[in-house]
Amino acid sequence: MRTSTLSTPNNGAPPRPAVALKLEAFTRLSGDDVAALQRLTRNLRTIEARRDLIREGEVPVQTHLILKGWACRYKSLPDGKRQIVSLLVPGDLCDLNNHVLREMDHSIGAITSLKVSLISRDEMEALTAEHPRVAQALIWDALVDQATQREWLLNLGQRSAYSRVAHLMLELFLRLRTVGLTIGQSCDFPATQNDLADATGLTAVHVNRMLQELRADGLLELERRRLFIPDLEALRTAAMFNPNYLHLDHEGRSLDASV
Amino acid sequence: MRTSTLSTPNNGAPPRPAVALKLEAFTRLSGDDVAALQRLTRNLRTIEARRDLIREGEVPVQTHLILKGWACRYKSLPDGKRQIVSLLVPGDLCDLNNHVLREMDHSIGAITSLKVSLISRDEMEALTAEHPRVAQALIWDALVDQATQREWLLNLGQRSAYSRVAHLMLELFLRLRTVGLTIGQSCDFPATQNDLADATGLTAVHVNRMLQELRADGLLELERRRLFIPDLEALRTAAMFNPNYLHLDHEGRSLDASV
DNA sequence: CGTCTGGTTGATACGACTCAAATTTGGTGG
DNA sequence: CCACCAAATTTGAGTCGTATCAACCAGACG
Secondary structure, three states: OOOOOOOOOOOOOOOOOHHHHHHOOOOOOOHHHHHHHHHHHHOEEEEOOOOEEEOOOOOOOOEEEEEEOOEEEEEEOOOOOEEEEEEEOOOOEEOOOHHHOOOOOOEEEEOOOEEEEEEOHHHHHHHHHHOHHHHHHHHHHHHHHHHHHHHHHHHHHHOOHHHHHHHHHHHHHHHHHHOOOEEOOEEEOOOOHHHHHHHHOOOHHHHHHHHHHHHHOOOOEEEOOEEEOOOHHHHHHHHOOOHHHHOOOOOOHHHOOOO | OOOOOOOOOOOOOOOOOHHHHHHOOOOOOOHHHHHHHHHHHHOEEEEOOOOEEEOOOOOOOOEEEEEEOOEEEEEEOOOOOEEEEEEEOOOOEEOOOHHHOOOOOOEEEEOOOEEEEEEOHHHHHHHHHHOHHHHHHHHHHHHHHHHHHHHHHHHHHHOOHHHHHHHHHHHHHHHHHHOOOEEOOEEEOOOOHHHHHHHHOOOHHHHHHHHHHHHHOOOOEEEOOEEEOOOHHHHHHHHOOOHHHHOOOOOOHHHOOOO
């Protein structure tokens, strides 16, 4: 009894990979585009939970595509403090173009155990050369990433601890929804309160208190690695959440592939 | 008696525009490359201090290049709070590729009166097609922008108010230095304490106190729109500043134009 | 069954905010 | 050149949000 009534209908067809689902929030892809994205998953790698995928100071080479699990980009201070600067979920790409820089200025760590695909620069160039629609969608994706970073700055700089936590949870929920990883009003949510603390610039203790308050207010429940949002609209208000930065409304529809 | 002894020697040649100086922190440009960058300044626009260049919700069209003055990207919350998410100084480009998005998710405001150049998408495409070295440098520049956003997240999330202010000032000083806008250990610094507050997520009152403390500690002086840093190394330590994110060490030198 | 990681609770401390007023600076027009 | 005004900075007193520290508890796992 858990048919995913909310995901895109997909009768019989092979399941679209998360990255395709995400890019289709921008423009409709052709079967050929999707197949090309499928083919990016040739060079797989598995990473254990809590290991680093790549560390500050190393030389960036391939692009990574998250297939399964959660990861985070983070930066650390000499005094040991850590800031998570973005969360990566299935369908997210990291380090497009990064070969231009000589060394990483931040690290990427696995939150859960991870399945990622390594994509060489050549592969990526071939993809964008042969699939201009995908190329455009990748630019859109990169711009959305940047917009998300800006929204996080707003979050850290101006929102109260309460709205800050609410905002983060809601963003993740919506991002997971676009890649088909929600069921109704809930989704897996493997980040620990410690991770949430590092992402919001709060302490784990305070995150815990905010989560309890949010729960008491009927805005969300987080338990056993599972998030449930009883009332999206109420949470949206509490978080002062404006979804415009996610640019999810098919802005590139003029490029849509004919069905 | 104000020969700028610290800028790149430039005997008799026409002065390099700020954007060229900046890109040359990545790779040495040819005379032709520089000339092409010069030609980007055909469509000029002047903006008064404290006016907006473009507002959230508007349709992004051209790319802007800051020629003179300071600007900032910012986002606001329904309750009126404002977060500056980046500061723009001469040589900075905004919204490369932004035409892909249908609407701006943030605004750009002038801090001082501003001279900017408007660059059409076609102009930009011609430039990158004809000047691959510049194209690479622009990619580098965009990556540095993103790295800077990440560093700001670290700043807001993990540094104390004291280091946070120190870090911001030092970053600006170094960025201005790469475009030749410092004289020795000082530079113009037109941002108000209010601007600094909005950029650091502090209140103006508290920024004021931190500046006084930094001054008392001999780390910097800010007065009459002018910044002076007596001891860069001491400030670097206090700010826990790691310059790696600015990627200023000619990482693309393998692409250098022959002199 | 014991260990470990993550979550929860309470008491206390402090960094940063708020509010309000005074002062200085910079710009403008007489 | 001075008088005036608005904007920016500075100061002080009091408060509040979030951090800190230290236990304790609950599941997950070997």
